[in-house]
Amino acid sequence: MKTIRTVLVDDDHRYRSALRAALDIYPDIEVVGSFGDGAAVVDAAVESEGQPWDVALMDIDMPRMDGLEATRRLKAMHPTVAIVVLSVFEDPHVVVRAICQGADGYVLKDTLPQALVEHLRIAVAGGSPLTPGIAGAVLDIIRKLHVEQPRLDVKLSRREKQVLEELVQGRSYKQVAAALGIGLETVRTYIRSLYKKLQVHNVAEAVSVALRHRMV
Numbered sequence: 001m002k003t004i005r006t007v008l009v010d011d012d013h014r015y016r017s018a019l020r021a022a023l024d025i026y027p028d029i030e031v032v033g034s035f036g037d038g039a040a041v042v043d044a045a046v047e048s049e050g051q052p053w054d055v056a057l058m059d060i061d062m063p064r065m066d067g068l069e070a071t072r073r074l075k076a077m078h079p080t081v082a083i084v085v086l087s088v089f090e091d092p093h094v095v096v097r098a099i100c101q102g103a104d105g106y107v108l109k110d111t112l113p114q115a116l117v118e119h120l121r122i123a124v125a126g127g128s129p130l131t132p133g134i135a136g137a138v139l140d141i142i143r144k145l146h147v148e149q150p151r152l153d154v155k156l157s158r159r160e161k162q163v164l165e166e167l168v169q170g171r172s173y174k175q176v177a178a179a180l181g182i183g184l185e186t187v188r189t190y191i192r193s194l195y196k197k198l199q200v201h202n203v204a205e206a207v208s209v210a211l212r213h214r215m216v
Contacts, residue, residue: 007033010059022113038070055082075102082123092137105129126173
């Protein structure tokens with residue numbers, strides 16, 4: 001079982017401690033860092049060599065640097081690190097902003113630990129977890145953008161388009177590999193190519209661009 005190296009980013013020390021205790025009971029989750037604001041986690045990423053961790057659980061409303069800016073900076077430095085926003089904000093427009101800054105998922109703080117852990121696993125596997133209660137509202141916003149935006153003139157290969165279609169369906173990297181009969185590393189190669197062509201940094205952004213510009 002692969003251990004998911006996780007960091008917690010929240011300005012409430014007591015909440016971070018309680019969250020860490022809740023996650024410690026899961027053998028595949030290892031909390032390797034805890035930070036009180038976005039600036040602190042960005043500084044830690046700057047000082048690290050290689051990928052510093054697998055996933056960051058990121059609050060939004062924090063001093064010095066909020067979670068949205070921290071997400072943008074972390075993704076610019078380490079695009080393979082999954083970032084799952086963990087917040088009390090349910091406004092779908094806030095969720096879309098987080099996704100546009102690079103967040104791979106968005107989960108509400110009242111999510112039970114077992115469900116939260118499953119969201120972490122999905123994010124690390126290449127999926128984009130959203131709390132069910134807000135997923136529908138977010139999709140409504142994306143559908144409106146989808147109608148309003150013209151097609152994007154980007155040349156994708158047949159296989160790249162197939163991979164993108166699978167991502168739009170919410171498939172993880174492993175599920176894409178199984179569906180298309182190709183290796184996991186091959187999927188990663190196609191996804192890196194998609195990111196470059198679409199000028200995005202994560203799966204959620206790629207899906208948003210594909211829907212907005214009617215690419216699938």
